[in-house]
Amino acid sequence: MPTNSESVLVTLVVALPIESRPLQNFFQMKPLRGTRNIYQSEEEVRLLITGIGRSNVKRSLAMLTSGELSEQSLSAWLNIGIAGHRTLPVGETMVANKISCAASARSAFPTPVLVSRNYGEVITVDEPEVNYPQNAAYDMEASAFWDVASRNGILDLVQCCKLVSDNPHHGVEKITTALIEEIFNDALQEIRQHVDSLRELALEQQQLASDPVPFLEIADQTHLSVNQALQIRRLCQRLIVLNKERELENILDAGYKNGRELIHALREALQSSSE
Amino acid sequence: MKFSAVYIEREVAEHDSVQRIITQVGDSPIVMIERYGEVFNRAGQNFRLQKRAPALILAKKHGKTVLPAPEGYGFERGRGFYFSHMLNCLYDCRYCFLQGMYRSAHYVLFVNFEDFMAGIDSEASNHKENTVFYSGYDCDSLAMEPVSAFCKSFVPFFASRPESVLEIRTKSTQVRQLLNFKAVDNCVIAMSLTPESASNRWEHKVPALSKRLQALKKLQLAGWKIAIRFEPVIAEPGVDGDYDKLFKRVFSVLAANELHSVSLGEFRLPAQFHKTLVKLYPDDNLLARETVRQDGMLSLLEGGEVLLKSLEDKLLSYVDRSCYYRCA
Structure with a gap:
């Protein structure tokens, strides 16, 4: 079906500039004009650096989702960042299937759409966790990321992937900028796979939600009320799906200038003959 | 099964069924939850997107486990009830109302069969006349048998309650468990069938017609009561000929005079569900067609009484009218 299928954005959310650098290089991102913490690539991957902790994440994401950048297109969201883990080795990656906030004891469950070697719970804490009491990843941002991102788009496209930076054998005090860069560089191919998966899913939804091209032509030429626009959009969509594009073209050529008459003509075309 | x-509700984590299922799900990640509503049917979830890789949710059904069946749902006269030990289906039929009912495509399996059984006993004891219990309203009852053990549990249960009837609605060929049992007189296996062309077009992941007929034949030969639900009838050019072929094929495999019942029913959806389906599948031919609305239900403009009457006449040349009903 020919439609006006726009591109989709995959927004990566990281806490630290040091986490962002390998991603910027890998996805060939450039800073977005007028921003200090947002980068974007030509292949529609966007990167937001939030700062450490829940409040920084909430503030940065709120600014991103409420500002002029919020209207661009459908977005999938991926929180990436370092985390401590009781059992996983340093450098290992884990996709979150549960995100819990230690402070509120609330949990959320990202839809399992990403393929990974490891899945597990991410527990967001306000201070670095050095005792790893549960077999989970400990970070400082995921739950806040979920709270905001899940209100902005399709819930199934909000995901979280953690890279293990510390564990009981390799404590937080051993985390260095060089280690973080190394961990991220090693995970870039997997992150690329996650980005591609999310993009594919988001694109399918975007295409379904896109306006059919004939409707855009009509909307460009005819003054329509909101209700008329909705009706005409769906009527165009139906004519295309039912292989009545020729009838649709004839109606467009007739140059109707009145929404009501146009709706009538489109309805007649739908009813005129069976498939 | 993968x-x-x-997802496992903490409350049922130690349930025997859950312990058994855990050994069958391979390396699927296991996540503990408090209530299935935490992952199922959340605002912002997308059925179509989730259908690409559904998860299994093992939960406990709270509240009423057995509900009155809609008027005209089945063949049997008298009181009818349905129970849903599962929500959602392994298959992906484009006409299915479940897509309009839930935002989530995950499978919810309620493992507390004992509570369903208590509910069934309670309803049966409230009514003197025979009571029919339908399974397969919100799921396919057989498709997940290796995981759910539904037949393994409920067939013996009904075998010991001859005053009640169990009707199992399905499109599945998972009949091995049934064939392991001696046929149970008050248990009916009701297979939904559409013409092969319609099945290929709308019933994604459903076993081939030939395989379903073979499964039914095995069941019939083993003495099981078989019902055929020719539903939903989807009106389109050539549909008469498609049903000619379907009836001929079905009744060349199955003994028509031994069937429990047959039915015809048109493609119909509550208007609100249709609206949801259009949002999910705006690119789907079936949902783009002209519809008529009556009593809050939408059906295809091309369908209607004339078509159903014509198909009815054809069907009644194979089966006795006494075992036929039209699904309301």
Whole structure:
């Protein structure tokens, strides 16, 4: 079906500039004009650096989702960042299937759409966790990321992937900028796979939600009320799906200038003959 | 069986069924939850997207486990009830109302069969006349048998309650468990069938017609009561000929005079569900067609009484009218 299928954005959310650098290089991102913490690539991957902790994440994401950048297109969201883990080795990656906030004891469950070697719970804490009491990843941002991102788009496209930076054998005090860069560089191919998966899913939804091209032509030429626009959009969509594009073209050529008459003509075309 | 994840309500984690299922799900990630509503049917979830890789949710059904069946749902006269030990289906039929009912495509399996059984006993004891219990309203009852053990549990249960009837609605060929039992007189296996062309077009992941007929034949030969639900009838050019072929094929495999019942029913959806389906599948031919609305239900403009009457006449040349009903 020919439609006006726009591109989709995959927004990566990281806490630290040091986490962002390998991603910027890998996805060939450039800073977005007028921003200090947002980068974007030509292949529609966007990167937001939030700062450490829940409040920084909430503030940065709120600014991103409420500002002029919020209207661009459908977005999938991926929180990436370092985390401590009781059992996983340093450098290992884990996709979150549960995100819990230690402070509120609330949990959320990202839809399992990403393929990974490891899945597990991410527990967001306000201070670095050095005792790893549960077999989970400990970070400082995921739950806040979920709270905001899940209100902005399709819930199934909000995901979280953690890279293990510390564990009981390799404590937080051993985390260095060089280690973080190394961990991220090693995970870039997997992150690329996650980005591609999310993009594919988001694109399918975007295409379904896109306006059919004939409707855009009509909307460009005819003054329509909101209700008329909705009706005409769906009527165009139906004519295309039912292989009545020729009838649709004839109606467009007739140059109707009145929404009501146009709706009538489109309805007649739908009813005129069976498939 | 492999799922994208297996969610387990903490309350049923130690349930025998859950312990058994855990051994069957391979390396599917297991996630503990408090209530299935935490992952199922959340605002912002997308049925179509989730259908690509559904998860299994093992939960406990709270509240009423057995509900009155809609008027005209089945063949049997008298009181009818349905129970849903599962929500959602392994298959992906484009006409299915479940897509309009839930935002989530994950499979919810309620493992507390004992509570369903208590509910069934309670309703049966409230009514003197025979009571029919339908399974397969919100799921396919047989498709997940290796995991759910539904037949393994409920067939013996009904075998010991001859005053009640169990009707199992399905499109599945998972009949091995049934064939392991001696046929149970008050248990009916009701297979939904559409013409092969319609099945290929709308019934994604459903076993081939030939395989379903073979499964039914095995059941019939083993003495099981078989019913055929020719539903939903989807009106389109050539549909008469398609049903000619379907009836001929079905009744060349199955003994028509031994069937429990047959039915015809048109493609119909509550208007609100249709609206939801259009949002999910705006690119789907079936949902783009002209519809008529009556009493809050939408059906295809091309369908209607004339078509159903014509198909009815054809069907009644194979089966006795006494075992036929039209699904309301």
